[in-house]
Amino acid sequence: MSVKSLRQTVQGLLPSLTPVRFVAEDGTPVAKAPAGYTEPPVETLRDAYRRMVLGRRFDTQATALTKQGRLAVYPSSRGQEACQVGAVLALRPDDWLFPTYRDSMALVTRGIDPLEVLTLLRGDWHCGYDPAATRVAPQCTPLATQVLHATGMAESLRRKGGDGVAMALVGDGATSEGDFHEALNFAAVFRAPVVFFVQNNKYAISVPLARQTAAPALAYKGIGHGVRCEQVDGNDLVAVLAVLTAAVEHARAGHGPFLVEAHTYRMDAHTNADDATRYRDDEEVERWSAADPLSRLEAHLRARGALTDEDAAAVREEAEALAAELRVGMNAETVPDPLELFDHVYAEPTPQLREQRALLAAELSEADEPTTFQTQED
Structure with missing residues (x-):
């Protein structure tokens, strides 16, 4: 390969120098729209807003149920709604999703019964839903092992001659695991149609990002394996959906794997068993609260005349109904066999x-x- 060709190949893998963004924290469009990505239709954004409201209410209700002893543990994803919802909306129903233990909100967005989503965390069963029927793998607790599973499934889909895609949801801590790099290498060599979606919420439990990697961004970790990479503002649903849609289309078209890093933040503690005040201060949390993905999308839709007070009230009412139904279901005792x-x-x-x-x-x-x-x- 000539020097010119090598340079072009490397340039084709590199992520943007700054995270892709369409909407600022206050809901206004950025001064210059990112090149190479298409903003989703407004109806898609309205649907995403509804799913984010439902997802957040599910998350807060699950957190409350944990405090009441109805769940053994619950890892909240509050603050990561744009990532959780955007990942699911970028996929087709016949694509596969490989979630971690923190991705319960994504499972609800996928259409899985919230009670079935919480079966694992309640301690009733290893997985409360049918992975084959939902095309959602069981939630994975060991770091990065599901990345290998997703790659294997993607390669299986490729060999069968279809155009299905697998997406692996990954935390920033998982990118330090050997399984993560093995999966990227295999996927690149065999051009498996898999998207690696890293939700970089800045902490691997209590370990800050700077203590586990010297990379300028986690997105760069794919380059050495020959994987196309990108980084995105993970609290901007518009940008997340635009980038993930492009990544999925890239994989579906036979161009191989795609790595996307979303810069986001976990607003709550690692789990109900964690004391986050031991490793982060209130000022940091407040700063990220100003970049809240839900309020950002709501402000953006209102400014475009695509969301009214009546619309927002109807979605909140639906979310409360979901929470009430979840409380009733979780209060029913199960008889173990x-x-x-x-x-x-x-x-x-x-x-x-x-x-x-x-x-x-x-x-x-x-x-x-x-x-x-x-x-x-x-």
């Missing part, structure tokens, strides 16, 4: 599993039998 421990361990249970299941079933049967007490008369 110990024998479910042996379900879905393997497609075909091994002899050892069958033996263990039979032993447990026998013990449970004995425990359920009424005890007979005999009395001895004097």
Whole structure:
């Protein structure tokens, strides 16, 4: 390859020097629209606004349920609504989504029953929904392992001759894992139609970004693997949807993987078990609050005459109804079946599993039998 061709190849992989942005924090359009990306239609933005309102209300309700002991744990994604909703809206129903434990809002946006979304976090089952039917993989807790799964699924879709795409949702901490780089390398070599969407919320639990990478931006991590990269203002839904739509189209057209880094912020603690005040100050949180993705999109739509007070009130009413239904469903007690421990361990249970299941079933049967007490008369 000539020096000129090499330079052109590298330039084609590089992300923008600054995150792509269409809308400023106050909801006004930026002075110069970014080149190479198309702003979504206003109806799409209205739909995104509705889904963001519903998603935030779901998130706050789930947080409250955790405090009430109805959930074992809940990782909030408040402040990341533009990323969660934008990721889902950029996909087709027949595309695959590979979420992390923090992406419950994305699952609700995908149309999965909120009660089923919270099944894992409630501790009732490994996954409360049907991955094959929803084309949403189980939420992944280990960092970056779902990135390999997404790449494998994307390669499978390619080999079958379809035009499906897989999207892996990733946190900034996961980009420091070996699985992340293995997935990027494999995807680039085989030109797998996968989009790696990194939600950089600035902390891997309590570890700030500067302590885990020296890269100028996480988007640059794809270049060494030959992956097209971009960075975007993750609190600007318009920009997130524009960039992700382009990334998905890039992968769907057979051009290989695409890495997108969204600069966003986790407003709440890592989980309900975390004390975020130990590693970040109130001034930082307040500064990011001014860039709130929901209020930004609402201001933008109102300025364009695409959202009225009546529209906003109707969406809030729908969100409250969702929260009420979620409370009722979560207050219903579930009856666990110990024998479910042996379900879905393997497609075909091994002899050892069958033996263990039979032993447990026998013990449970004995425990359920009424005890007979005999009395001895004097």
